[in-house]
Amino acid sequence: MARGIHLRIFTPGQKVLDAEVDRVEVPALDGEIGVLPGHTELVSLLKPAGLLTYHVGETKEEIAISDGFFEVGPDSVLIMADEASRPEDIDLAKALEAKELAEQLVGKSNTDSSIDVTRALVDLERAMIAYNLANRSRH
Amino acid sequence: MANLQDIRRRIRSVRNMQQITKAMKMVAAAYLKRSQDRVIAARPYAQAMMRVLSRLAARAGDYHHPLLDPRGDQHYLLILITGDKGLCGAFNTNLIKAAQKFIRDNSGKRLELVTIGRKGRDFFRRRGIPILKEYTDVGTRGVSYGRAAQIAREVMDIYTQDESTIDRVFIVYSEFKSVLSQKAVVKRLLPVGAEELAAGPASGAPEPEVLVDYLYEQPPGEIFGRLLPRYVDTQVFSALLESVASEQGSRMTAMDSASKNAGEVINDLTLNMNRVRQASITREIIEVVSGAQALD
Numbered sequence: 001m002a003r004g005i006h007l008r009i010f011t012p013g014q015k016v017l018d019a020e021v022d023r024v025e026v027p028a029l030d031g032e033i034g035v036l037p038g039h040t041e042l043v044s045l046l047k048p049a050g051l052l053t054y055h056v057g058e059t060k061e062e063i064a065i066s067d068g069f070f071e072v073g074p075d076s077v078l079i080m081a082d083e084a085s086r087p088e089d090i091d092l093a094k095a096l097e098a099k100e101l102a103e104q105l106v107g108k109s110n111t112d113s114s115i116d117v118t119r120a121l122v123d124l125e126r127a128m129i130a131y132n133l134a135n136r137s138r139h
Numbered sequence: 140m141a142n143l144q145d146i147r148r149r150i151r152s153v154r155n156m157q158q159i160t161k162a163m164k165m166v167a168a169a170y171l172k173r174s175q176d177r178v179i180a181a182r183p184y185a186q187a188m189m190r191v192l193s194r195l196a197a198r199a200g201d202y203h204h205p206l207l208d209p210r211g212d213q214h215y216l217l218i219l220i221t222g223d224k225g226l227c228g229a230f231n232t233n234l235i236k237a238a239q240k241f242i243r244d245n246s247g248k249r250l251e252l253v254t255i256g257r258k259g260r261d262f263f264r265r266r267g268i269p270i271l272k273e274y275t276d277v278g279t280r281g282v283s284y285g286r287a288a289q290i291a292r293e294v295m296d297i298y299t300q301d302e303s304t305i306d307r308v309f310i311v312y313s314e315f316k317s318v319l320s321q322k323a324v325v326k327r328l329l330p331v332g333a334e335e336l337a338a339g340p341a342s343g344a345p346e347p348e349v350l351v352d353y354l355y356e357q358p359p360g361e362i363f364g365r366l367l368p369r370y371v372d373t374q375v376f377s378a379l380l381e382s383v384a385s386e387q388g389s390r391m392t393a394m395d396s397a398s399k400n401a402g403e404v405i406n407d408l409t410l411n412m413n414r415v416r417q418a419s420i421t422r423e424i425i426e427v428v429s430g431a432q433a434l435d
Contacts, residue, residue: 010184012284012376013177029357042354043195043362069366071191078187080369082284 228393
């Protein structure tokens with residue numbers, strides 16, 4: 001019988017998830033890291049905008065997370081993100097609005113030098129991840 | 140003796156006041172519940188942050204960071220958290236008193252002030268104490284982490300900029316112990332004490348630490364440096380959450396006793412009113428009787 005992984009996702013405001021899972025894919029800053037039970041201990045940073053996937057048996061769950069860090073223990077994964085939203089927590093209309101706003105901002109950044117392009121791109125990616133995640137879960 | 144009309148009018152106005160204080164008590168109770176929940180919900184993150192940081196600190200060895208390295212002891216920055224509104228008992232007064240005491244105790248040092256909340260700002264502004272930065276309406280609609288982090292980053296920028304001479308940063312806030320007990324506390328925010336990190340999370344027995352070396356994707360120093368500002372953010376955030384919960388708790392108790400006092404005043408006035416009414420009835424009877432006697 002395989003050991004599980006104790007996955008915890010915390011944001012400054014709340015505990016988003018605390019569950020036993022079989023496998024986790026973490027969007028780390030330098031690329032995705034797949035974690036199975038017995039992984040080496042690891043501390044690293046999260047991508048400013050990313051999608052975390054975890055598997056329990058045959059089911060696969062996704063959570064949009066942004067910015068922060070994570071710690072992998074022998075049989076635990078601790079995610080400390082600024083924001084984490086499950087698909088059911090995302091308001092599709094709001095996500096679409098945020099996406100369009102971010103798109104406009106990125107479009108304008110070519111001509112308007114007051115806009116921080118990197119930040120605008122991160123915002124866009126975050127908005128797209130949230131929107132796609134919410135959209136997928138509706139179907 | 141006051142006339143009947145006046146007493147009736149006073150009873151009415153006290154009753155109106157009592158209705159308002161009762162309503163405010165109810166509103167405060169609802170907010171209190173919410174802000175209490177938020178204080179509790181924010182704990183796991185803060186504790187986990189503390190644990191990871193202390194583990195990293197133990198492994199990072201002789202590591203230097205502007206937020207970590209001790210400085211002199213001459214120039215202090217004080218962050219004062221108060222409410223934006225009054226009518227919450229001694230809440231704001233206690234915080235302001237704690238700040239004043241701190242200023243008195245460190246009168247030899249150069250001191251600067253950052254205020255969060257109107258009450259503290261107004262108090263020190265009236266006394267001509269310069270305020271470096273002020274924030275208002277932070278807690279009124281519930282504290283957001285984003286706002287707390289923004290304040291924390293601005294303070295850290297002031298602290299770390301090249302020409303800064305600030306040696307230490309302290310924060311005065313209200314610790315939320317229970318609805319009935321809140322305490323104004325002064326805590327050092329910067330530099331982050333190495334001993335504080337080494338101590339690890341305050342709650343629970345220390346887990347026996349086995350120093351297994353982590354695998355680092357980035358150099359440990361870099362990770363540590365990225366986490367330290369976050370740690371400070373969390374500290375400011377939790378100070379704000381606790382203060383907001385304290386404010387609501389304090390307001391609820393204050394409004395509760397205000398409603399009770401109003402009830403007492405109403406009882407006294409009603410008694411008084413009945414006496415006056417009785418006296419005037421007696422007087423009228425005497426007048427009638429003596430009038431009748433005069434006719435005989």
